[in-house]
Amino acid sequence: MLVQQQPPLHLTYCLNIHPGESWAENFRGIHQHALEVKNRVCPDRPFGLGLRLGRAAADALAAPARRHHLRDFLRDHGLYVFTINGFPYGQFHGGPVKERVYSPDWRTPERLHYTNLLADILADLLPEGMPGSISTVPGSWKPWIRHESDLKSMTASLTACAQYLAGIRTREGADIALALEPEPGCFLDVPSEAVRFFREHLFPGGAEVQRHVGICMDACHVAVQFEQPAAVLAQLLAAGIRVPKVQLSSALEADGSASALKDFSEPVYLHQVRARAANGAMTSWTDLPLALASGKLEKAGMVRVHFHMPLYMSDVGEGLRTTSSAMDDAFFRRLKSGECPHLEIETYTFDVLPDKPPNVVDHIVRELEWVLQRV
Structure with missing residues (x-):
């Protein structure tokens, strides 16, 4: 939804957060949940959607008839599409994802062709004159990049x-930016x-390249690295890098409370861990189960986990909290400057939260209201 007229700022x-790989499942999520949100x-204003299209759903929407049907549905229900999450190529719910979420990476033609298809779809759905964004893998998973040829x-x-x-901008007038999303342990990390x-x-x-490739700054990922979101935005923009999209989410934080963190160790997603000692020394683990098995968390200092937590939650209990307070007044002032036109709440971990709220729509509405109070 448009939350600020000038400069324009869109929130979704x-x-x-809604499981589904096929376009039929994706569309069901829109019809059953997004409309209620x-x-x-x-209720009286257009509501923007942040699509998540894996390869299977994108292939289905390559058919002009399906896109035409979607455009009609959007128009009839006061919806519009301005951004796509093009990060997960394959399965993202219902089974182990872990490092596979980064594959295929940007070394491969599969990632390029898939992203170009997403751009074609977005260009066909964007309201006239509205810029679009596609968030994507931050190059690759760092351990996979071993040679100069990988970088090239x-x-x-x-x-x-x-x-x-x-080419899309020239032919169709749609201005779409690709936004690489840095993440702990990835090729683009800090x-x-x-x-x-x-x-x-x-x-x-x-x-x-400067016009069409930028960064999607994820506030959860930034927090895991013990960085401040407002400072990171300033650093990227000062370097001349576009930030067409900001993802709003919190990380999980603890003071070495390994026993409480065990409830968040689960088999689906990768939960990178960073710990900072009192002297500033950093310790890293690829995944929360590895950090717990190390036996070193209790003395590691402040611990942060890549586990997307609800924005409205600050105190989790049992010595755990979230990093929501890092999204402070300075951060939201920067967002309202218009330099980052798209805001997207991302709490895809809803289904694996230890004590998840009973109703997903209630949860989404609470997160949106949390942001609306600040923008």
């Missing part, structure tokens, strides 16, 4: 995608790595 929630949050392949694919997006990669590898590709 990511539909990846709209009717409760902004990623750069070439991202440059090719920028050129494809420039903000300084993103700045270096853009300056040394992407920006030499020319104006089309």
